[in-house]
Amino acid sequence: MASVGVLRRCLIPIIMLCGSCSIANGDSAEALADAAVDLGYLAGALDGLVEFGQPTPGAEDMDLLKEAVGNNTRSLNALKDFTLKARYVGQFSSVLMCDKTSTRAIAEDAGCTPAELDEEFFSRGRVTPPVCAFVLDPNTACAAK
Numbered sequence: 001m002a003s004v005g006v007l008r009r010c011l012i013p014i015i016m017l018c019g020s021c022s023i024a025n026g027d028s029a030e031a032l033a034d035a036a037v038d039l040g041y042l043a044g045a046l047d048g049l050v051e052f053g054q055p056t057p058g059a060e061d062m063d064l065l066k067e068a069v070g071n072n073t074r075s076l077n078a079l080k081d082f083t084l085k086a087r088y089v090g091q092f093s094s095v096l097m098c099d100k101t102s103t104r105a106i107a108e109d110a111g112c113t114p115a116e117l118d119e120e121f122f123s124r125g126r127v128t129p130p131v132c133a134f135v136l137d138p139n140t141a142c143a144a145k
Helices: 004-021 029-052 061-071 075-078 138-142
Strands: 084-089 091-096 105-109
Touching: 004 091, 029 061, 029 075, 029 084, 029 091, 029 105, 061 084, 084 138, 091 138
Parallel strands: none
Antiparallel strands: 084 091, 091 105
């Protein structure tokens, strides 16, 4: 039974320490994973608008995303603490999520691809682009669609 007490004394501080770990910009990995789900929704909505609708010529970023989601603004509201950029090239598009100050890219997704993010920069060990800039080529990402 002494080993259970030792384990408990060691495990509780480790859990507390891990619970306070965060990504460089202050967002927890769990919060970023939740944000990635909303990013995927926005990327899919934009893909649908670009492929099957007619986006307003010259529209970009938030105007383009608002047009893509219409009245379903839940994902836009959920990502209000991030900078979102959106673009389309021909019939393909991508959405970029950056930190609030637009200094660091967090993730980028082309809505034409299956469930996972195309570019995810927030995992440990990943090199983050120094600026909030598109990395993905939507034509290449969507070519195998």
